[in-house]
Amino acid sequence: MASQAEDKPILEAASRRDHFRGITIDLGALELPATEAETALQVGLSKWIAENVHGVWFKVPTKQSFWIPILIAHDFDYHHAQPGYVMLTRWLPTHKSNSLPRYPFTTIGVGGVVVNEKGQFLLVREKRGIYLGWKFPGGMADPGEDVYTTAIREVSEETGVKTRFETVFTMRHLTNFRAYPNCGDMYFLCALKPADENQIEPKHCQREIAACQWMSKSEIDALSSTEFHPFNKSILEAYLNWKASGRQGFHASKMEIPELHRTFTVYNID
Structure with missing residues (x-):
């Protein structure tokens, strides 16, 4: 039987959309087993690409750092880190240059x-x-x-x-x-x-x-x-x-x- 991660984009439960066609996933608001993380990510990415989402942001708490290599493997990169979490991003459109804002500098x-x-x-x-x-x-x-x-x-x-x-x-x-x-x-x-x-x-x-x-x-x-x-x-x-x-x-x-x-x-x- 298919898992919940395969049935629907479970990451949406911890998501917030912005005015710039972006979506932020706060993994601290979601308890997902490490064994289901990659499948959940693949389902989410497929949906967001179909919806023409531009920027995807993942806020990864320290206690869920198992997400980091999974995200890196799916073309995410580090944006910034603060005590307690790291933020990774990916720009989805292939026909537009990345316009995600840099972290304050x-x-x-x-x-x-x-x-x-x-x-x-x-x-x-x-x-x-x-x-x-x-x-x-x-x-x-x-x-x-x-x-x-x-x-x-x-x-x-x-x-x-x-x-x-x-x-x-x-x-x-x-x-x-x-x-x-x-x-x-x-x-x-x-x-x-x-x-x-x-x-x-x-x-x-x-x-x-x-x-x-x-x-x-x-x-x-x-x-x-x-x-x-x-x-x-x-x-x-x-x-x-x-x-x-x-x-x-x-x-x-x-x-x-x-x-x-x-x-x-x-x-x-x-």
């Missing part, structure tokens, strides 16, 4: 230029890395985090100083980030002020930071290029130019789209 970094009421700048030196000179505190954004939230968090984590956001005054864009091949990086610089001028004694993070301190502009100017990299000097100059302009810079505001149930941050320049 740009990281977001944020630096915080903190200036107190005396005009001093908060600088740090990292414990390890390629560059061990003085720099502005900062780091990588966490998923779902606004740029200014990253700046405030990173400054707090690295120096212990609580701050409030003023503006984004400059940024730099790398199209090939050394840490992640074939990945770009956008680095935003935020102007910050201490949340409380009476509580600005820096206490550096023992795990990541070798030292942190407030420095005046003249003290920074006295540092060599190995002690304060030219890129950091360009950040300082950009900050001073913004401050002298009297402009707000890129200031943040929230925008809501009720019909889509979305809220996002818009950065406007004055």
Whole structure:
């Protein structure tokens, strides 16, 4: 007697269609014995090809990794991996080029230029890395985090100083980030002020930071290029130019789209 996988495309039970003639199979929502996996895949592929489906996405949980060699044998390839799963895809049309979107390929970094009421700048030196000179505190954004939230968090984590956001005054864009091949990086610089001028004694993070301190502009100017990299000097100059302009810079505001149930941050320049 034919198995259930042979009678109907059982994979449809764990599928979701999209607006681009694509289908995503979340195997975490389906319990199928390994012995029936390949037959189920063949039945599904035959149906999707007949329906002119374009892209097929398989989300494979770690516990069902037996699917991976089966999918590879049927011309699927890796798209991306995250803790707990791997995503494989296949483009079905033979008369059209593959237009499946790539996985996100740009990281977001944020630096915080903190200036107190005396005009001093908060600088740090990292414990390890390629560059061990003085720099502005900062780091990588966490998923779902606004740029200014990253700046405030990173400054707090690295120096212990609580701050409030003023503006984004400059940024730099790398199209090939050394840490992640074939990945770009956008680095935003935020102007910050201490949340409380009476509580600005820096206490550096023992795990990541070798030292942190407030420095005046003249003290920074006295540092060599190995002690304060030219890129950091360009950040300082950009900050001073913004401050002298009297402009707000890129200031943040929230925008809501009720019909889509979305809220996002818009950065406007004055």
